[in-house]
Amino acid sequence: MYPVMADSTPKSRIMGQIDxxxxxxxxxxxxxxxxxxxxQLLEQLRRKSGQAAADDDRDPS
Amino acid sequence: MMxxxxxEPRDELVKHLAPLRAFAFSLTxxxxxxxxxxxxxxxxxxxxxxxxxxxxxxxxxxxxxxxNTFYSSVRKHRREVADPxxxxxxxxxxxxxxxxxxxxxxxQRAFDQLSPEHRxxxxxxxxxxxxxxxxxxxxxxAVGTAKSRTSRARKRLSELMGLAxxxxxxxxxDQASVAVMGRSGMQAA
Numbered sequence: 001m002y003p004v005m006a007d008s009t010p011k012s013r014i015m016g017q018i019d020x021x022x023x024x025x026x027x028x029x030x031x032x033x034x035x036x037x038x039x040q041l042l043e044q045l046r047r048k049s050g051q052a053a054a055d056d057d058r059d060p061s
Numbered sequence: 062m063m064x065x066x067x068x069e070p071r072d073e074l075v076k077h078l079a080p081l082r083a084f085a086f087s088l089t090x091x092x093x094x095x096x097x098x099x100x101x102x103x104x105x106x107x108x109x110x111x112x113x114x115x116x117x118x119x120x121x122x123x124x125x126x127x128x129n130t131f132y133s134s135v136r137k138h139r140r141e142v143a144d145p146x147x148x149x150x151x152x153x154x155x156x157x158x159x160x161x162x163x164x165x166x167x168x169q170r171a172f173d174q175l176s177p178e179h180r181x182x183x184x185x186x187x188x189x190x191x192x193x194x195x196x197x198x199x200x201x202x203a204v205g206t207a208k209s210r211t212s213r214a215r216k217r218l219s220e221l222m223g224l225a226x227x228x229x230x231x232x233x234x235d236q237a238s239v240a241v242m243g244r245s246g247m248q249a250a
Contacts, residue, residue, distance in 0.1 A: 014224055018215060019187050021168040026188035029083035029095075038078050041100055045107045046071075 070113050074103060077123050080189065084124055087184040088131050088177050098134075102127040121191065125199045128181060135177070171221035179214035186211055 081102060085095035105126050106113075113122050172180060185196040186207070197207035 014219065015215065018168075018218060021165060022172075022183050022187040024165065025169065025172060026083045026087060026184055029086045029092075030079050032079070032082070034078045034082065035096060038082075038096065038099060038103065039075070041103055042075055042078075042107075045104070049071075049107075 070115065070119055071107060071110055073119055074106060074123070077120050078103075080120060081123055081127055084184060084189060085127055085131070087180050087188075088128065090173050090180075098127060098131055101130050105130065118195070121195055121199055124185075124189075124191075128199065131177070167222065171218055174221050175214060175217060178210065179217055182207060182210045183214050183218070 078099065081099045082095055085098040085102075086092060089095045089098060102123060106123055113119065175183075181200065182196065185191045185199065186193060191199070193204050193207050197204045200207060202210070
């Protein structure tokens with residue numbers, strides 16, 4: 001993962017740790033369960049566009 | 062009756078909710094605001110799905126919508142700066158633990174102090190797995206700009222943690238902690 005870690009200078013060691021911590025910040029939220037309200041939003045959008053498509057099909061004009 | 066194709070990009074959106082939240086949180090540093098931002102992004106993506114070119118990177122397209130939405134709302138409601146004088150930032154000087162590792166909590170505090178532009182570039186390139194080229198396109202800048210922004214962001218992050226950039230990081234830490242200890246020492250005296 002960090003090829004220069006073994007005999008690296010303090011600076012590159014710090015930089016390697018910065019990278020590691022940045023990944024941790026990102027991954028913490030990434031691994032959280034997605035809240036229901038976002039899943040429900042997609043469901044609502046799907047229903048609404050399904051409804052719109054059905055309305056188009058039935059459009060008598 | 063119209064049949065939805067199985068590879069409908071709208072059906073793929075659900076897969077990107079978690080990465081979108083992670084990216085949104087790195088911009089807002091507030092989970093409620095991040096979820097609102099993801100919500101706005103999803104609605105925009107859903108209604109503008111015809112503007113997405115199939116076969117291109119959907120995640121990058123969504124991230125672009127999200128960051129554009131974020132910056133336009135920041136421009137609209139210019140929120141006051143939480144720490145205009147950097148008083149909080151001064152107290153951020155930390156030194157690595159005895160084994161030389163940065164404490165994660167201190168790292169998070171330093172990350173919070175960065176500008177959203179700096180947090181963005183570090184997360185896009187350092188954590189979310191996009192290349193410089195992809196990140197530059199998403200941010201609407203040249204690749205060279207993305208690279209120099211990344212190095213400025215890293216330098217700023219190092220400064221916030223009291224680590225001098227470009228010299229021996231540990232001697233930089235020592236100077237910083239001496240300064241901090243000097244200040245608290247004066248209080249005690």
